Amino acid sequence: MDTAGRRFSGEGVIRATANMRDRGNGLGGGYAVYGLYPEYADQYAFHVMYLSPQGRRDTEAFIKENFSLVAEEEVPTQAVPQITDPPVVRRYFLDINPGKLGELAEDDYIVDRVMTINTKLGDSFVFSSGKDMAVFKGVGYPKDIADYFCLEQYKGYLWTAHGRFPTNSPG
Template sequence: MSAIANMHVRGNGLGGGFAAYGIYPEYKDYYAFHLMFTGSNSDAKRSAKQDFDVFLCENFDVVYDEEIPHGDEATVSDPPLVWRYFVAPRKCGDETNLSDDDYVVMKVMHINTKIENAYVFSSGKNMGCFKGVGYPEEIGEYFMLDRLYKAYTWTVHGRFPTNTQAWWGGAHPFSLLDTTVVHNGEISSYGTNRWYLEMYGYACTLQTDTEVIAYAADLLMRRQKLPIELVAKILAPPIWNCIDRMNERERRLFTALRMVYAPLLMNGPFSIIIGQTGKMIGLTDRIRLRPLTAATRGSMFYLSSEEASIRLISPKLDSVWTPNGGEPVVGKLNNMT
């Protein structure tokens, strides 16, 4: 939390959040659903939870559930009821043809579009997101992250919303299964990206452009099994005059990518950090209109908008560099035990 607190002035207190990997080893084989239930009062929030619980028990086996531990509600703005469930899919009929992950995605989309005031904001295994309205260090303290959890990968974000409202679901990270995204920038192609993703069953309900990046990563990397090197060239493709100067093999490849995946081009300035099980990926737009710094120290790998936040927690670094625009930088964990 000290690293993100060092970048306090990058946000305005209208959104902060964390993603943590490896925090539920005792339930590592189950999907960890983090839910927020909103409403004008506690009765409305409890009513939303009751509606959700009925749906959940019809579609999943619930191993354990509890309210996510938190501090004094007076320290944050209008907190929802936040609950976690550890579940296993209960498929029937044609649903048995789906993979567990596809089943979970389908149900998450149903919940977020059909059950009023209930939102799944984290749904992976052995990981979880914690987010809300406030500065990230305030959200971290509210959920007592430094006292309750140990993780092998952390990502964190401080929000400065420019054209969307501040609400708990709109804070970063955005998550689907084990993929999480934190994002600095503005995606002007949101409408086109959203319409394309809707054709594949993704419903954007959380009122911000970053949501499409999380769903695009899930579609391309999990469902279509594309390597991150190609995914980067879909989200931040080289411009046409660069493609024209490539050798024939590369020119045909990148022309095909731009034609097939044109609606997934992320137009506008951005730098993103994608978290996945055992992996962390950094990517910027092709001309680096938003900053991203990478660094290593021993076996530790860091990504940040500012070098200062990295050096605050690791003053003596082995290497520090600025990734090229549109080129992914990837850190992989060899051992997650």
């Protein structure tokens, strides 16, 4: 973390998680990066996984109905042999239309819309929904997830990572 807000590569964090591979079980890994999208620092950045074209159509219609869409794009990925059958992952940079808030605070509005997508719309899952930050996660070891999402190309002022590890090991 750079407390002055200077952005840096996550290579050190990625390397550290690679060193911990033997401690994990390969069933989940991920990273959160703050200061990732300075050009969209005032917008909410939604990262959404899609399992079907219909899930994407339904979710994008919902997003356009509930937000002002500033920008959208596919999250860059690369083939990694250890990551099998990955979902399509897209990111959306969103503003809240003031008329949509009603009595809700912005944070409550975001939580409500994310929960609607995740529980009522099929084949889609919002796994990151903050401002100037993002989560990158999946099934695999953290290093494999970093490689899959091309995380060496990103910079942020705070990086954190996790790897799933067995909690029922004897000893």
